[in-house]
Amino acid sequence: MAPDVRTQVLPGRVRAGYALGSLVTGAFGTVPGLLLLPYLTDTLGVAAGVAGLLVLAPKAWDVLINPVAGRISDRTRTSMGARRPFLLFGGLALAVLFAAIFAAPNGADSAAYAAVMFLLAATAFAFYQVPYVAMPAEMTDDYAERTRLMSWRVAILAVAILVSGALSPMVTKQFGGGIPGHRAMGIFVAALIVVGTFGSFLGTRGAPVGTVLPSEPSFAVQLRVVRASRPFRLLLICFVVQAAGIATMLAGVSYFATQILDSPDTGATLLFACFVGPALLVMPLWTRVGQRVGKLRAYVSASLLFAAAAGLLAFAPFLPAVVVYVLTGLVGSGYAGQQVFGMAMLPDCIAFDARRTGRRQAGVFTGLWTAGETFGLALGPGIFALLLAAFGYVSSSSGEAAAQSGTAKLGVLLGFTVVPAVVMASALIGLRGYDLDERRLTEGVT
Template sequence: MPATDQLSRGVRIGYGSGSVATGAFGTVPGLMLLPYLTDSLGIAALAAGFIVFLPKAWDVVLNPVAGRISDRTVDPRGPRRPWLLRAGIALALGFALLFAAPEMGRVAEAAWVLVMFLACATAYAFFQVPFVSMPAEMTSSYDERTRLMTWRVAILAFTIMLAGATAPVIRDAVGGRAGYRIMGVAMALVILVGVVSAYRGTRHAPVGRTEPGAGSLRDQLRIVATARDFRLLLTTFVIQALATGCMLAGVDYLASDVLERKGAATILFVCFVGPALLLTPVWARVGERVGKKRGYVLSSLVLAAGALLAVTARTAPPAVVFAAVVLVGVGYAGCQVFPLAMLPDAAAVDARRTGSNRAGVYTGVWTAGETLGLALGPGVFALALALGGYRSSTDGDVAQPGSAVAAIVVGFSLLPTALTLLSLLWLRRYALDAGAVDGSPSGSSPGSSAPTTEGVS
C-alpha cells in the first residue's frame, strides 16, 4: 500500500472530525431514547428496551455488507469518502425525525420510533464502516495510527460532552415532547457538521491501492473469522461496549431517581468526558511507551475501578459519585484510543500479506460487534429496570420503589465493572505488536509479546 508513514495535522483533524457524527449518534439515543420511551411516551421498560435494541441488531447484519460494498466502490475520491457524504446526510435527516413522533396513540408512536431508528441505523452503518476503515489505508505506520486515533478520540470525547451535556438541557429547557423534538433537530445539525467536516477534511488523505479481496462476502467473512488476534480484540471491545452501553443508558435514571439533583445528568457527562478530553494524548504517549496492549489493560482497570466506586451512589455524597464518573472517563479515553488503533493493525497485516484489501470487511465486522454491544447495553439495563419494578409514565413524575432504585445502581455500577474485568480474559491473549504490524522480522514494541501474524491471513 503506497500510504505515507506520517499524516499532516490537517488530515488528522479532518479525519477525526467524523467523530462529531459518530459521537452524537452513539451518545444521544443511548442516553435519551430509553427515557423518551418510558417517561414521555409511557411505553413499558421491556418493550422500550426491545425498540432500542432491534435497530442495532439490524446493524450487526448490515455492517459487514456495508464494508464489503465500500471495499468494492470505485470513485475518484476513493472507496470510502463518497459514503461519508451520502450516508451522513441521510443519518442527519433521520435523526431529526427520530424524536418527533406525532401524538397518535401509544402503539403508533412506538412504531414511529422503531421505524425511524431503523432508518438511522441503516444510514449510520454506511457512514461508520467506511469511516472506520480509512486509517488502515491512510498510513502504514503502527505509531501513526495511534496518533491518528488520538485526534479522533479527543474529538469524540468533546462531542460526547457536547451532545451528552446539552441534549438533556435542551429537552428540559423546552419541556415535554416538544423538548425532545427540538433536541433531536439540534443534534441532527451537530451530526451534519461532523459529516461535512470529515468529507472535506479527508480530501487530501492518502488512499491505499490494494485490490478488493476476491470471492463472496461469505468467503471474506470466513477469512476474517480465522484472524485469531482480531477475534480476541473484537471480543474484548464488544464486552466493553456492552458495559459502556449499560452506563450510558443509566445516566438519566441515576441523575433523576438516585441522585435526585436537577442538572445532575449534565454534570455526570462533564465529569465523564472532561478527563477524556485532557488525557487522550496522555494515553497515546503511554501506548508508545509500554505498548498498545498494556495501555489497553491499564485503561480498562481504571474504568472498572471508577464503575465499582459508583456503587455508593445511594449512600455517598453526590461528589463521590461524580468523582467515580471522572475515574470512568479517565479509563474510557484509553479504552477508545487503544482498540481503535489496534484494529487497523490487523487489517493492514492481512492486506500486506495477501495484497487484498479487506479493511471494509474487517471494519464491518468490528462495527457490527460494537453496535451489538452498545445495543445490548440499554437492553440489559432495561431488563434490570423491569426486574426492579420500574414504573413507566408519560410525564416522568412517578415515585420509584426501592427495588427500582437499586436496579439502577446495579445496572450503572456493578454490571459494567464485572463486564470490563471479564473482557480482559480475551485481551491477555492478543499478540500483534509493532514488529508483526510493520513487517519487521524481529523485535517487538515495549510491553508486547513476541511478534506473530497467526490467523490474520
C-alpha cells in the same frame, strides 16, 4: 493505484478532518443510548421491557447490514476514493433520520414510529461508520501514527459526547420537555451530525488511501479470511463485550441522576461533564503510556481503571456528591484510553491481514467490527431495561419520572455501576493470546 503509505506521518489537517467524523459517531452513539430509553418509558409511557426491545431491535439489524456496507465500500471506485462518498451521503441521511426519531406524532403509534425511524437511522449510520472506520488502515501503515490519529479522533469523540450528551437533556428541558422538547433536541443533534459529515468529508480530501489491493471474490470467502485472523477475532470479542458494559452505564445516566442523586434537572449534564472533561485532559497521557508499555497493556490498564471507578460508584448513596463526580471523571479517563487503544489496534489487525493475504478487505473487517460494536451498544440499553423491569421500575407518560420504590432504585444503582464494571473487566479475558505488536507488524507475517 494510489501511492503506498507505509510509515507515512499524516499532516495535521488530515488528522483533524478525519477526527471531525467523531461528531457523527459520537452523537449517534451517545444520544439514543442516553435519551431514547427514558423517552420511551417516561414520555411515551412504554413499559420498560418493551422499550428495551424497541431500542435493541433496530441496532441488532446492524449486525446484518454493517458487513454488507463494508463489502460495498471495498468494491467502490470513484474519483473521491472508495470511502469518502459514503461519508457524505450516509452522514446527511443520518442527520435527517435522527431528527425524525424524536419527531413522533401524538397517539398510540408513536412508539412504533420511533422504532422504525431508529431502524432507518441505524442503516444510514452503517453506511457512514463502516467506511469511516476503515480509512485509518489505508491512510497510513505507520504503527505509532495510527495511535496519534486515534488520539485526535477520540479527543473529538469526547467533545462530541460532551456536547451531545450534556446539552441534549438541557435542550429538551429548555423547549418544555415531553414530545416538543425531544423534537427540538433531535434537530439540535442532527445539526451536529451535519457539521461532522462535512468536516470529515472535506477534511479527508486528498488524504492518502494506500495501495489499492484486489478484494476477495465473495462475501463468504471474506468472512472465512476474517475468522482466520486470530488477533482481530480476539480484539473484536473483547471490544464488543465492553461496548455492552459502556452502553449499560450510558443508558442509566438519566435514571441515576434522577433516582440516586436526586438531581433530575442538572445531574445528567454534570455527570457527562465529569465523564468527558477529564478524558480530554488525559489523552496526551494515554498516548505516552501507549508508547512506553505498548497498546495492549495500555488498553488493559484503561479498562481496569474504568471498571474500578464504576464499581466504586456503587457506594454513591453514601458518598458526597463531589466524590461521585470525581469517580465519574475516573470512569471517563478509563473510557478514553480504552477507546484510543482499541481503535488503534484495529487498523493494525487490518494491515497485518492485508500483508498476509494481499487482499483489500478493510471494509469487511470494519463492517464486522462496527456491527459487533453497534450490537454491544444496543445490548446496553436492553440490559438496563431488563434490570428496570426485574426491579419493578414504574413507567410514566407525563414527561416526568414516576415515584419509584427502593427496590427499583436499587436496580438503577446496580445497572449504572456494578454491572458495567463487571462486564468491562471480564471482557479482558478475551484478549488472552493477542500478540500483534509493533515488532510483529514490522518484521513480517509469521
